[in-house]
Amino acid sequence: MNLDDQTRLGVGIIGTGKVGAVIGAALRSAGHAIVGVTGGSEATLDRAEAMLPDIPILEVEEILERAELVIFTVPDDQLGDLVSGLAELGRFSPGQIVMHFSGRYGADILAPAAARGAITLALHPALSFTGTSMDLERLRRTSIAVTGSKTFLAIGQALAVEIGGEPFVVAEADRALYHAACSHASNHVAVVIAQAMQMLESIGIEDPGQVLGELVAASTSNVLRSGVRTLTGPVSRGDASTVRAHLAALDETAAELADTGHSYRAVARATVQRALANGTISDKQAQNILDLLG
Numbered sequence: 411m412n413l414d415d416q417t418r419l420g421v422g423i424i425g426t427g428k429v430g431a432v433i434g435a436a437l438r439s440a441g442h443a444i445v446g447v448t449g450g451s452e453a454t455l456d457r458a459e460a461m462l463p464d465i466p467i468l469e470v471e472e473i474l475e476r477a478e479l480v481i482f483t484v485p486d487d488q489l490g491d492l493v494s495g496l497a498e499l500g501r502f503s504p505g506q507i508v509m510h511f512s513g514r515y516g517a518d519i520l521a522p523a524a525a526r527g528a529i530t531l532a533l534h535p536a537l538s539f540t541g542t543s544m545d546l547e548r549l550r551r552t553s554i555a556v557t558g559s560k561t562f563l564a565i566g567q568a569l570a571v572e573i574g575g576e577p578f579v580v581a582e583a584d585r586a587l588y589h590a591a592c593s594h595a596s597n598h599v600a601v602v603i604a605q606a607m608q609m610l611e612s613i614g615i616e617d618p619g620q621v622l623g624e625l626v627a628a629s630t631s632n633v634l635r636s637g638v639r640t641l642t643g644p645v646s647r648g649d650a651s652t653v654r655a656h657l658a659a660l661d662e663t664a665a666e667l668a669d670t671g672h673s674y675r676a677v678a679r680a681t682v683q684r685a686l687a688n689g690t691i692s693d694k695q696a697q698n699i700l701d702l703l704g
Contacts (some may be wrong), residue, residue: 422477423447424470424492426454426542428484430509431559433573436451436546438462440572445476459539474501476685479569482510497522507565509533513589514677516557516582531558531566532585536592549574557582602677605670612666617637638684643679646688648695653678654702675703 418444421428426447431556436442446468449455474480474496482489489510502508504527506519513534518576520530534555539545554575557568570577580588603626610618632640644652660671682699685691691699 418442419479420445421479421481421482421483422468422473424473425482425484426603427483428539428545430481431457431541432539432545432549433481433483433511434465435461435543436549436573437569439546442479442572443590446473446700448473450515458588460623461541461543469702470496471501476502476508477506479507479509482508482512484617486512486514489515495521498524500526502528503528505529507531509566509569511535513555513592516580516585517559518582521550526594529562529565531556531562531565533566533573534580534589534592538596544576545679552576553578554599555580555588556652557585602633602673605667605673608665609667612663633683639688641681641684641688641690643681645678646685646690648685648691649696649697653699679703 417436418473421437421442421444423444423446425432426434426449427640430447434447437558444465446466447458447462448470448569449458449467455467458467468476470487480502482493484492489512493508496502502523506523506528508523509531510520511533512519512627515532517530517532520528524530532555532650533550535549536555537545537548537552540670552575554570554573554577556563556570556577557580558566567577603622606622607618610621615621629640631644656674657671660667660674664671679700682691682696682703686693686696
C-alpha cells in the first residue's frame, strides 16, 4: 500500500490529548477525513472541539470499525495493554493502518494488531506540543521519527510529510536511545534553565526570563549548528577560580537551591570531559576543576 496525492483516509484518533488533537487537525488540513475521536475528560472534549470542530466523539470500538487509519495517542504506559486487549477482541482489520505517536516505543508494541493483519507504524515528532493551533505551524519545522518494517516505511514517511514534518527513520532497536536524547535535550535542559531562573529570582531579579533569553537562545543555536565545538564558559577555559566562586555561592544558598547545586556539579563534570575532548583545557586544569566539584 502506498499513499499518493489521491489517497485520502478515514482517520480515527484514540486518546485526544494535546498530540492527538494537533495531529488530527494536521491530517484534516491535508485532506483526510477524521471519522471520530475518543473523549473522556472535559479538557479532552474542549480540546477536540477547539482543534477538530464537528468531529464526533466515539467509543474506541466504533473508531476501529470506521477508520482506515487508527492513531493511538494515549499515555505510554497504557498503549501496550490497550492494543493487546483490542487485538484479543478482534477489533483490528487486515490492511488497516495502526499508528502511535509515542517516542518511547517503536512499532513492536503494536505487534498484536500486526498479527491481525494491520499495517503498524510508530511516528514521533521531535516537538513539545501545546495542543493548540500554534503547533500546526511548528510541525512544519519539525523532524518526525518513523519506525516500522521496511515494507511499510514509505507509508509512515508519507504521513509524516502530510502532517507537515520532515521524516527520518529510527530503527526499532534504537528507539529508546532516540527518545532518551529527546528527553535529555528538552526536559532536562528545561529544568536547568528553570533552576537558573530561580537563582536570579533569589537575588531580586524580577524577570529572569528576559535576562537569560538571548543567552540561552544563542547557546542553543550555536550548539545545534556546530556541536560541542562551540562550548564556552569557565569550565571550558579551565577557570577553576570562577568555578570555586560559583560553588561557594550555591553552597551559601543550599537550603533554597539544594537541587541546583547538585545539578551544577553534575553538568560541570560532564562539561570537563567535553572540554578535554575539545582540547580547550589540559589534564591538570581538568583535574583541578574535578577536585573542586568533589
